[in-house]
Amino acid sequence: xxxxxxxxxxxxxxxxxxxxxxxxxxxxxxxxxxxPELVAEFGAARVRNTPLAEGIIAGTAAGAAAxxxxxxxxxxFAPFLCFAMDELVNSAGKLRYMSGGQFSFPMVALAMTGxxxxxxxxxxxxxxxxxxxxxxxxxxxxxTPADFKGLMQxxxxxxxxxxxxxxxxxxxxxxxxxxxxxxxxxGQAAVRRxxxxxxxxxxxxxxxxCLQAAETLAEEGVSAEVLDLRTLKPLDTAAILRSVWKTGRxxxxxxxxxxxxxxxxxxxLVAAEAxxxxxxxxxxxxxxxxxxxxxxxxxxxxIPQADAITAAARRLVAVDLPVSAPGSAG
Amino acid sequence: MPPTRPxxxxxLLLERMLLIRAYExxxxxxxxxxxxxxxxxxxxxxxxxxxxxxxxxxxxxILTNHRSAGHLLARGADPGRMLAExxxxxxxxxxxxxxxxxxxxxxxxxxxxxxIVGGELSLATGAALSREMLGGDGIxxxxxxxxxxxxxxxxxxxxxxxxxxxxxxxxxxxxQWQAFVHRKETMLGDHIAPRAAAYGIEAVTVDGNDVEAxxxxxxxxxxxxxxxxxxxxxxxxxxxxRGHMEPHDQSYVDPAEIxxxxxxxxxxxQKARLLDRxxxxxxxxxxxxxxxxxxxxxxxxxxxxxxxxxxAELTTDVYA
Numbered sequence: 001x002x003x004x005x006x007x008x009x010x011x012x013x014x015x016x017x018x019x020x021x022x023x024x025x026x027x028x029x030x031x032x033x034x035x036p037e038l039v040a041e042f043g044a045a046r047v048r049n050t051p052l053a054e055g056i057i058a059g060t061a062a063g064a065a066a067x068x069x070x071x072x073x074x075x076x077f078a079p080f081l082c083f084a085m086d087e088l089v090n091s092a093g094k095l096r097y098m099s100g101g102q103f104s105f106p107m108v109a110l111a112m113t114g115x116x117x118x119x120x121x122x123x124x125x126x127x128x129x130x131x132x133x134x135x136x137x138x139x140x141x142x143x144t145p146a147d148f149k150g151l152m153q154x155x156x157x158x159x160x161x162x163x164x165x166x167x168x169x170x171x172x173x174x175x176x177x178x179x180x181x182x183x184x185x186x187g188q189a190a191v192r193r194x195x196x197x198x199x200x201x202x203x204x205x206x207x208x209x210c211l212q213a214a215e216t217l218a219e220e221g222v223s224a225e226v227l228d229l230r231t232l233k234p235l236d237t238a239a240i241l242r243s244v245w246k247t248g249r250x251x252x253x254x255x256x257x258x259x260x261x262x263x264x265x266x267x268x269l270v271a272a273e274a275x276x277x278x279x280x281x282x283x284x285x286x287x288x289x290x291x292x293x294x295x296x297x298x299x300x301x302x303i304p305q306a307d308a309i310t311a312a313a314r315r316l317v318a319v320d321l322p323v324s325a326p327g328s329a330g
Numbered sequence: 331m332p333p334t335r336p337x338x339x340x341x342l343l344l345e346r347m348l349l350i351r352a353y354e355x356x357x358x359x360x361x362x363x364x365x366x367x368x369x370x371x372x373x374x375x376x377x378x379x380x381x382x383x384x385x386x387x388x389x390x391x392i393l394t395n396h397r398s399a400g401h402l403l404a405r406g407a408d409p410g411r412m413l414a415e416x417x418x419x420x421x422x423x424x425x426x427x428x429x430x431x432x433x434x435x436x437x438x439x440x441x442x443x444x445x446i447v448g449g450e451l452s453l454a455t456g457a458a459l460s461r462e463m464l465g466g467d468g469i470x471x472x473x474x475x476x477x478x479x480x481x482x483x484x485x486x487x488x489x490x491x492x493x494x495x496x497x498x499x500x501x502x503x504x505x506q507w508q509a510f511v512h513r514k515e516t517m518l519g520d521h522i523a524p525r526a527a528a529y530g531i532e533a534v535t536v537d538g539n540d541v542e543a544x545x546x547x548x549x550x551x552x553x554x555x556x557x558x559x560x561x562x563x564x565x566x567x568x569x570x571x572r573g574h575m576e577p578h579d580q581s582y583v584d585p586a587e588i589x590x591x592x593x594x595x596x597x598x599x600q601k602a603r604l605l606d607r608x609x610x611x612x613x614x615x616x617x618x619x620x621x622x623x624x625x626x627x628x629x630x631x632x633x634x635x636x637x638x639x640x641x642a643e644l645t646t647d648v649y650a
Contacts, residue, residue: 063456102423
């Protein structure tokens, strides 16, 4: 299989889908400027630059999606989505329901986020959970080049609005990517490493951090399973529960802050559906409740690191929780 | 309802206005009779709705706002299904999931009633982009008020429609009131139309309480958008004769202002004009008014007798 970077994999998926389906088009701030190859192949009508105005970019996508096109919009950096919240949340997310199913909104909104480029808090804000909380939207945040391609294909073909987040730190990471069809269904997590003692659930760049931690833990005789969620909505609840029933211990890792985040949802799911499986408390390792800093060392401190994950896993494995009185555990 | 026999446009326009007024009066009557869902009525604005919508073709699409009954009815919407929607019944256009504020009717080309002020402006460009890219000569009519013209998305929408050459007929129904605030408190100048020039968009202001003048201006504007594939802004100066919503409250409005605008009521003006011209006899008029009332009595009976949605509908239609 050829090696492609994440950015190349996304570009390949978009080009292939535009070739398959003449209703697919892409627009955004600098989209045509940055993709002369798409303009050359598909023409200026299907590959467009837009004004710096996220509200109308997203609204135009929603209006076009409701009336027969399948737009992809590049909104650049996730914090810019704040200017497009009405169009994404109130229009694209709700109008199918509010119309009693008369309209659908097949569109993809792309945005970059995540630490690694020291771009600071108005370009880096992991706000994916906001959209998980909004009905009618699907949310994707992959970790490998092959998944970026396959999930982009799935997102473009889906009949619903899909928020597609690109972790900045992964943009130039190479990996094997299938040529042609690489479809990865929305809503399916992937087991990246099998294990039996503890489950590490993550998505985006921290999946790789979890794999690093699992390697270290293996050297210490702790067998960690790494589950890559890939899609945050719909969430692959069966995959999470299957793993926790097997290991009995759960660490959820993401760069977004903890309050009401995806980790909280995963922890609540496990508490409700797999409480009896738990041998130790659920741990979340997340970014802090603070805007993302620019200074490199501060930004690195913001991002969950492998040693924090290994330390948490060690603590959980050391806990022996027979059902007993409070305070006696560990 | 679409007329069953051809009518001269001026009589058709009156008939459509009478139906809209009868619909709004039925809503008011429901409110006077007891608790009823909140509704933003368009009493006093019927000429703008009937005049513009009557100038559209079947291939055209409409996006509108929370004061949308006139646009829907002028387009031929069934008042029974509209009332059913307001009352949360399964027979409504949106299965009772929209309520009065968000009725859309795909079969009529009414894509959206936005209650987010300005939401219609954000989607209109996309609907027009579809019209351009999927072929045909259809255009998109986008109805909004002077309040929405104070939202940032108004400017974003006009700018993009102009830069991308999108066939949007922007229709500003300047009804003087932005919810509970007179436009004099929120904007300088009396009109929205001059703003279009900044985006290279042609604009015309018309007396929005003169249905024939609106129809004539809209016909010209629709033809222009259809042939040039460029946006156009038509501002209809009109007046919201009732409070922001039912149940009605206008305690914050100068009674002299209301009286002055009631004297320019669009329906009274059109009746007088047709009677004066001899285009209509008092008997014709009485017949038209009786038909509108009967249509709404039937509509109310249909809606009231319609069932509520099954609880299982709660989570259907969320995802495609």
